[in-house]
Amino acid sequence: MIKVTIDGVEIEVEPGTTILNAARKAGGAIVPPAMCYYSKLKGSGGKCRTCLVKVTAGSEKDPRPMPKLVASCSTGVQDGMVVQNITSPEVVEARKGVVEFLLLNHPLDCPICDQAGECHLQDLAFEHGAAKTRYEEERRKFDKIDIGDKIQLHMTRCILCYRCVYTADQITNERVHGVLKRGDASEISTYIENVIENDFSGNVIDVCPVGALTDKTFRFKSRVWFVKPMNAHRDCSKCCGKTAVWLHGEEIYRVTGRKDQYGEVEEFICNECRFDKKSKSDWVIEGPREVERWSVIRQNKYEIGTQVQAPKNIGYGNITV
Amino acid sequence: MGRKLLLEHANVPEIHTYQVYRAKGGYSAVEKALKMTPDEVMEEVKKSGLRGRGGAGFPTGMKWSFLDRKSEKPRYLVCNADESEPGTFKDRYVMEKIPHLLIEGLICSSFALGSNTTFIYIRGEYKWIVGILEKAIAEAKNAGFLGKNILGSGFNLEIYVNNGAGAYICGEETALLESLEGKRGNPRMKPPFPAISGLYGSPTVVNNVETLAAVVPILNLGGDEYAKIGIGKSTGTKLISACGNIKKPGVYEIDLGLPVYEFLNSDEYCGGIRDGHRLKAVIPGGSSVPILPADLFYKNIKGEERNMSYESLSDGGFVSGSMLGSGGFIAMDETVCIVRNTWTFARFYHHESCGQCSPCREGTGWMEKVLHRLEFGHGHMHDIDLLVDVAKKIEGNTICPLGDAAAWPVAAAIRHFREEFEYHVTHADKVKNSRLAHLDDYKKELVLL
Amino acid sequence: MEIPVTDIKFSDEKLAKVKEIMGRYPEGRSKSALLPVLHIAQKQFGNWLSVPVMDYVASLFQIKPIEVYEVATFYSMYNMKPVGKCFIEFCQTGPCMCSGVEDIMEYTEQKLGIKMGETTRDERFTIKGVECLGACGYAPMAQIGEYYYENLTKEKIDKIIDLFGKDDFNPDHKYDI
Numbered sequence: 001m002i003k004v005t006i007d008g009v010e011i012e013v014e015p016g017t018t019i020l021n022a023a024r025k026a027g028g029a030i031v032p033p034a035m036c037y038y039s040k041l042k043g044s045g046g047k048c049r050t051c052l053v054k055v056t057a058g059s060e061k062d063p064r065p066m067p068k069l070v071a072s073c074s075t076g077v078q079d080g081m082v083v084q085n086i087t088s089p090e091v092v093e094a095r096k097g098v099v100e101f102l103l104l105n106h107p108l109d110c111p112i113c114d115q116a117g118e119c120h121l122q123d124l125a126f127e128h129g130a131a132k133t134r135y136e137e138e139r140r141k142f143d144k145i146d147i148g149d150k151i152q153l154h155m156t157r158c159i160l161c162y163r164c165v166y167t168a169d170q171i172t173n174e175r176v177h178g179v180l181k182r183g184d185a186s187e188i189s190t191y192i193e194n195v196i197e198n199d200f201s202g203n204v205i206d207v208c209p210v211g212a213l214t215d216k217t218f219r220f221k222s223r224v225w226f227v228k229p230m231n232a233h234r235d236c237s238k239c240c241g242k243t244a245v246w247l248h249g250e251e252i253y254r255v256t257g258r259k260d261q262y263g264e265v266e267e268f269i270c271n272e273c274r275f276d277k278k279s280k281s282d283w284v285i286e287g288p289r290e291v292e293r294w295s296v297i298r299q300n301k302y303e304i305g306t307q308v309q310a311p312k313n314i315g316y317g318n319i320t321v
Numbered sequence: 322m323g324r325k326l327l328l329e330h331a332n333v334p335e336i337h338t339y340q341v342y343r344a345k346g347g348y349s350a351v352e353k354a355l356k357m358t359p360d361e362v363m364e365e366v367k368k369s370g371l372r373g374r375g376g377a378g379f380p381t382g383m384k385w386s387f388l389d390r391k392s393e394k395p396r397y398l399v400c401n402a403d404e405s406e407p408g409t410f411k412d413r414y415v416m417e418k419i420p421h422l423l424i425e426g427l428i429c430s431s432f433a434l435g436s437n438t439t440f441i442y443i444r445g446e447y448k449w450i451v452g453i454l455e456k457a458i459a460e461a462k463n464a465g466f467l468g469k470n471i472l473g474s475g476f477n478l479e480i481y482v483n484n485g486a487g488a489y490i491c492g493e494e495t496a497l498l499e500s501l502e503g504k505r506g507n508p509r510m511k512p513p514f515p516a517i518s519g520l521y522g523s524p525t526v527v528n529n530v531e532t533l534a535a536v537v538p539i540l541n542l543g544g545d546e547y548a549k550i551g552i553g554k555s556t557g558t559k560l561i562s563a564c565g566n567i568k569k570p571g572v573y574e575i576d577l578g579l580p581v582y583e584f585l586n587s588d589e590y591c592g593g594i595r596d597g598h599r600l601k602a603v604i605p606g607g608s609s610v611p612i613l614p615a616d617l618f619y620k621n622i623k624g625e626e627r628n629m630s631y632e633s634l635s636d637g638g639f640v641s642g643s644m645l646g647s648g649g650f651i652a653m654d655e656t657v658c659i660v661r662n663t664w665t666f667a668r669f670y671h672h673e674s675c676g677q678c679s680p681c682r683e684g685t686g687w688m689e690k691v692l693h694r695l696e697f698g699h700g701h702m703h704d705i706d707l708l709v710d711v712a713k714k715i716e717g718n719t720i721c722p723l724g725d726a727a728a729w730p731v732a733a734a735i736r737h738f739r740e741e742f743e744y745h746v747t748h749a750d751k752v753k754n755s756r757l758a759h760l761d762d763y764k765k766e767l768v769l770l
Numbered sequence: 771m772e773i774p775v776t777d778i779k780f781s782d783e784k785l786a787k788v789k790e791i792m793g794r795y796p797e798g799r800s801k802s803a804l805l806p807v808l809h810i811a812q813k814q815f816g817n818w819l820s821v822p823v824m825d826y827v828a829s830l831f832q833i834k835p836i837e838v839y840e841v842a843t844f845y846s847m848y849n850m851k852p853v854g855k856c857f858i859e860f861c862q863t864g865p866c867m868c869s870g871v872e873d874i875m876e877y878t879e880q881k882l883g884i885k886m887g888e889t890t891r892d893e894r895f896t897i898k899g900v901e902c903l904g905a906c907g908y909a910p911m912a913q914i915g916e917y918y919y920e921n922l923t924k925e926k927i928d929k930i931i932d933l934f935g936k937d938d939f940n941p942d943h944k945y946d947i
Contacts, residue, residue, distance in 0.1 A: 097714030186676035486845035503804035570907035
């Protein structure tokens with residue numbers, strides 16, 4: 001076991017652990033946010049740069065600081081390493097920049113997005129972003145496309161985390177979509193209008209951190225905080241059969257994998273469980289599922305706040321005349 | 322006349338053929354190297370003080386010594402001929418004119434590193450050079466300098482040329498390796514570095530064309546002799562590709578340490594700024610290094626004359642200095658609009674970003690759009706500080722150095738020519754219809770020569 | 771010009787070349803030949819990469835078509851749309867800009883009656899502004915087919931349009947302009 005200190009918290013981990021996973025082991029505020037890293041997908045991480053941290057001492061043996069901020073998801077810890085996450089103003093500033101970059105071409109229309117309430121970008125922006133955008137130009141836009149009858153791709157919302165590409169490569173045996181073009185013209189696409197068809201394709205919805213890949217059987221049926229997640233299981237010949245079913249009254253609105261506090265599914269599930277088993281009689285319901293992730297959805301309701309009256313002479317919001 | 326080590330025979334007719342190259346003493350370095358041990362060859366390179374000629378200037382001998390020799394996997398040498406940095410066209414000159422010099426350097430270096438298959442990754446646009454190199458390789462093979470058991474030494478080597486297809490990012494060594502594996506040119510996360518896990522996961526060294534060519538004179542002269550040329554830690558000769566508003570654009574070989582004044586103004590090199598004009602600014606090492614106004618180019622902040630070396634050009638850091646970089650020397654006269662020039666560079670980096678990591682993917686496009694706005698008379702005063710801030714947020718936060726390369730020129734242009742950016746806001750109508758600089762209103766004094 | 775899918779097949783000679791290139795790489799690494807083979811395919815099948823052409827290349831490598839689409843769309847030299855026989859690519863980055871390439875580009879646009887990125891109706895010419903081609907000392911310049919044409923002037927553009935618009939124009943040949 002080796003020792004690493006993150007924001008003053010000492011953690012003992014196995015050699016070869018990344019800074020991010022060391023932080024996750026301790027939990028709490030010292031855990032850097034991650035938009036592209038997914039522990040169950042090999043090769044993921046390093047791209048979004050939200051998990052940048054400052055290494056103030058490389059190791060016990062070589063205590064020199066690292067010259068640049070490093071991606072905590074893909075940097076291994078060394079014995080005696082000292083890391084700063086939120087205690088470093090440099091990290092906070094860089095992260096604010098990354099959030100701004102991620103939002104640059106992302107529509108700011110959470111109220112009409114199906115992912116709202118369980119969107120990692122929304123949470124990230126809330127926690128680390130600025131209140132106003134400095135971007136004056138037009139955002140890039142794409143048409144919504146159906147990749148198969150159950151999954152919708154809206155590239156406009158994509159932040160190019162590559163998770164869905166890794167999922168298709170590693171969980172399914174036939175990848176038909178990928179990242180095309182380059183730079184800010186990059187897009188997730190099948191190039192030719194192709195259908196993603198295999199038993200595990202639905203997992204791309206679960207790994208998507210934003211509203212780019214959504215479940216067509218659930219889209220706009222309900223806001224996520226109005227449905228109740230329950231742990232459920234069934235005997236399934238294709239997958240583990242352990243899922244979260246989302247109830248609206250007595251009706252199952254959707255089925256997803258069981259997600260942990262970092263938004264990662266415990267196990268990937270098959271399309272039959274996800275899309276076809278929408279009756280309560282299909283499932284053994286274990287009981288309510290705690291949403292561990294801090295998000296609107298965790299409240300299961302809106303918080304009652306103080307009522308604010310808009311000044312009459314202005315009309316809407318905070319427009320200064 | 323300056324000394325010529327690489328380009329000595331560049332203008333000899335038919336020097337691109339094996340016969341003529343050999344008659345001029347070519348391949349003697351191979352003969353010498355194969356009688357030495359690989360470690361001895363590497364020792365000569367270390368002693369020479371040679372530094373990477375692709376732009377970063379990392380000591381070549383040290384880079385070679387990082388190569389994992391204990392691994393059971395094959396080792397690879399890859400020649401980076403993906404020359405794409407605006408202002409840089411020196412490698413092309415070597416490959417076009419004296420291809421055998423590169424092949425000879427590759428044989429010596431492959432021997433030192435223990436590479437039996439060596440690849441030249443050349444930018445896709447240099448289509449005709451692929452043919453030139455392949456012909457040279459065939460000739461060298463025919464003469465027994467390639468293939469099995471070269472000159473009876475027991476050393477085997479094949480060299481292949483692999484062409485890219487239009488992507489500046491593939492000049493970054495890990496992106497180059499990805500591309501060489503037939504994939505998208507997305508740079509890899511480091512560590513592991515290529516010396517441990519490079520091409521096909523094998524230990525790999527990636528070196529620039531000029532670096533590998535320089536191994537030939539190093540072996541011919543001996544590392545110690547080579548190290549005597551130059552100044553301080555900038556040893557040997559360097560190819561500088563000079564362009565812009567000068568009388569004699571072209572590729573020149575200089576002893577490192579040559580005074581910048583002499584390089585720009587003597588008839589042996591650039592021949593000075595074109596008649597009737599005066600120097601405004603210089604980008605001394607390819608588009609990604611900071612631009613310097615004429616006064617800071619000639620002299621550093623302490624008033625000392627600058628010379629063409631890694632140390633002297635970077636004297637003053639990014640506040641008042643620049644970098645030797647790849648040796649892509651761009652001189653601009655007073656007609657060049659810095660805002661427009663910076664915009665074309667920003668457009669270049671925007672076009673060339675691989676899109677893998679968010680600061681570069683989004684930031685380069687943003688900077689281009691803001692600069693476009695300024696150049697075409699739609700900018701605001703706060704855009705200038707916005708650019709500085711965006712550049713700062715990209716710099717150092719990306720997977721590979723392309724982010725830095727995109728951020729530096731923008732930050733430096735504003736640092737030294739802020740008035741010109743402000744002029745574009747205050748005189749929007751004037752700048753709208755002109756591509757040229759707007760001289761009359763400059764407050765900045767230009768050095769008259 | 772659309773090539774029938776059944777005709778998308780390398781000749782025996784080309785196929786032998788492709789196999790030779792694939793054989794340069796270690797076992798199981800023949801995908802390394804993808805970029806060079808796409809170049810050959812582009813040249814062979816009408817100077818652009820249509821979906822059937824890319825699918826054919828994928829079949830040669832025994833890889834998924836999406837892997838080819840991903841690579842082909844990444845690199846700027848693969849044409850994802852048909853282009854004219856004479857494809858003029860002007861370098862427009864910094865040093866070329868300093869040397870007046872923009873005037874040359876404008877002149878060419880006017881002369882051909884098309885904008886950058888467009889193809890003439892007779893499909894003979896496509897013009898495009900591209901980023902640095904590594905010929906900064908010989909600016910302004912353009913790549914046409916296999917070769918670079920450097921130190922361009924309006925007179926040279928006249929000559930190029932005159933000569934390269936003819937039926938016998940061969941993009942693999944270096945013309946003396």
